[in-house]
Amino acid sequence: MLTSAVTGLLTGLALIVAIGAQNAFVLRQGLARRHVGPVVAVCALSDLLLIVAGVSGIGAVVDNAGWVIDLVRWAGVAFLAWYGVSSLLRARHPMALEAARGDTATLAATVVxxxxxxxxxxxxxxDTVLLLGSIANTDDKPWWFAAGACTASIVWFTGLGFGARLAHRRLSTPRAxxxxxxxxxxxxxxxxxxxxxxx
Known part of the structure; x- marks a missing residue:
């Protein structure tokens, strides 16, 4: 039981810690101290839903519906390209990037x-539905594995979002x-x- 939970925790961390679009966004919100709680909650709860879906066997359904992955992929390409260009354009005006004033997005826009x-x-x-779900289902206690993976998500997003405050002083200059x-x-x-x- 404990072994399955620890294996799930370590596997979940291995998959989630890599810096990607979601982690970069959580870090930025944490540094800006803007809507950190809701952002952490959205990311962690989304991960929990995806982990539970994977362990429940939804991964097999997704695996057999390749068009779903293709649709999500191209929507993701468009959104990430837009977000990347927006970040680069925002960097052109460093005075507007001070932590206290850097992000004027509403709570609703930030959550979206x-x-x-x-x-x-x-x-x-x-990663989360297919890979984690597959690994969990090879374990003797898949739901304990899932509990460990869910714990990893909660710990990671909470630490990243709220822990960013510790680096706030060093990263509060417009240049940073x-x-x-x-x-x-x-x-x-x-x-x-x-x-x-x-x-």
Whole structure:
């Protein structure tokens, strides 16, 4: 039981820690101290739903409906390209990137962005639903494995979003925000290109 939960925790962390569009967004919101709780909640709850879906066997359904992955993939390419270009354009005006004033998006717009970065990413379905679901179902106690993976998501997003405050002092200058936005923009465009090329 405990072994399955720990295996799920470590597997979940291995899949989620890589810097991607969703993590970059959570980090930026954490540094800006804007709508951090709702963003963390959206990302963590979305992951929980996807993990439960994978362990329940939804992965097999998704695996046999390739057109769904293709549809999500191209929607993800469009969204990530738009978000990447927006980040690069935002970096052109570093005075507007101070942590206290850097993000004027409403709560609703921020939540929609978090949902899009989560649900329009085909890698979420491939990694969380198919891969994690498959691994969980080879374990003797798949639901304990799932509990461990769910714990990994909650710990990771909470730590990333609220832990970013610890780096706030060092990253509160306009220049630091400019560099961060350039890095986020390049990351988003690289992921969009990878998706477009079928990676």
């Amino acid at each position: 962005k978090a949902l899009a970065l989560t649900w329009l990413n085909p890698h979420v379905y491939l 925000w400019q560099v961060l936005d350039v890095l986020i923009g390049i990351t988003m465009l690289a992921i969009a290109l990878s998706l477009a090329l079928g990676g």
